[in-house]
Amino acid sequence: MTTIDTARPTNLRLQEVFDDVLQALLDAITRHRVTWEEFRVATEWLTEAGDQGIEIPLMLDVFLSSTVDDLAHAGDGTENNLEGPYYVPDAPFLHHPYVLPQRQDEPGEKLHFAGRVRSTDGTPLAGAVLDVWQSNGLGEYSHVQPDLPEFNLRGRLVADQDGCFEFMTVVPVPYAIPTDGATGRLLAAMGREPFRPAHIHFRISHPDCEPLTTQIYFEDDPWLDADVAGAVKESLVTPVTRWADAGGGQYAGCAYDFVLSGSATAPSALRAG
Ligand SMILES: [Fe+2]
Numbered sequence: 001m002t003t004i005d006t007a008r009p010t011n012l013r014l015q016e017v018f019d020d021v022l023q024a025l026l027d028a029i030t031r032h033r034v035t036w037e038e039f040r041v042a043t044e045w046l047t048e049a050g051d052q053g054i055e056i057p058l059m060l061d062v063f064l065s066s067t068v069d070d071l072a073h074a075g076d077g078t079e080n081n082l083e084g085p086y087y088v089p090d091a092p093f094l095h096h097p098y099v100l101p102q103r104q105d106e107p108g109e110k111l112h113f114a115g116r117v118r119s120t121d122g123t124p125l126a127g128a129v130l131d132v133w134q135s136n137g138l139g140e141y142s143h144v145q146p147d148l149p150e151f152n153l154r155g156r157l158v159a160d161q162d163g164c165f166e167f168m169t170v171v172p173v174p175y176a177i178p179t180d181g182a183t184g185r186l187l188a189a190m191g192r193e194p195f196r197p198a199h200i201h202f203r204i205s206h207p208d209c210e211p212l213t214t215q216i217y218f219e220d221d222p223w224l225d226a227d228v229a230g231a232v233k234e235s236l237v238t239p240v241t242r243w244a245d246a247g248g249g250q251y252a253g254c255a256y257d258f259v260l261s262g263s264a265t266a267p268s269a270l271r272a273g
Pocket of ligand 1: 084086135199201
């Protein structure tokens, strides 16, 4: 007679989380008396999402990633925020004075961004590396939009001996996440807009501290409270001021000081959003 092997190693953490997830789904099915027809549509939608490459990560970013990101915040430095799907490693190191690489006729208003990087005890982090990336004035990212030059509006810069940095770029604008796949269809069916507020992404590192991945948003953006990814944190929103330039035009200016945690054990951000 054969006996069932009950000594098989069990991933208790997985078991616990999966059981809760499953129970939540079963509760929803029961509470809403989901029909076979609705269940069939859900199955087809999941199959379609799985066949479309980026749709599963996109869907997770839209609905779940910001909560995982909230839990990943450790220490009392600047709040982390989603890395998002558009980070490209090995962006060029820029030369001072820093200007994010852009085309001659780059659309968008000129933006001067300045700030300081320090540790939680106030020490300026000289030599901190800021890896910066953003969409352009039309909401497009290089390496995503095929007609943009490589590393357009992407680059790495280094904080000076006082931890200070400044760079010129253009003001990014709100953009819609891809709407032509399963995630977009689901949002449309629920009457939800696919927009993210304008933001600039930062990955900041220094040998003495935990690296920080975050995004900086701008006051008065109409999508701050309706971000499709639900990722905006109040502490990451900065005001924008308009200044006159020497040629009679104007440019936008903003500032943000970053604080890196000491030696927190948790990673500062997960790849998501
Ligand atoms: Fe982004």
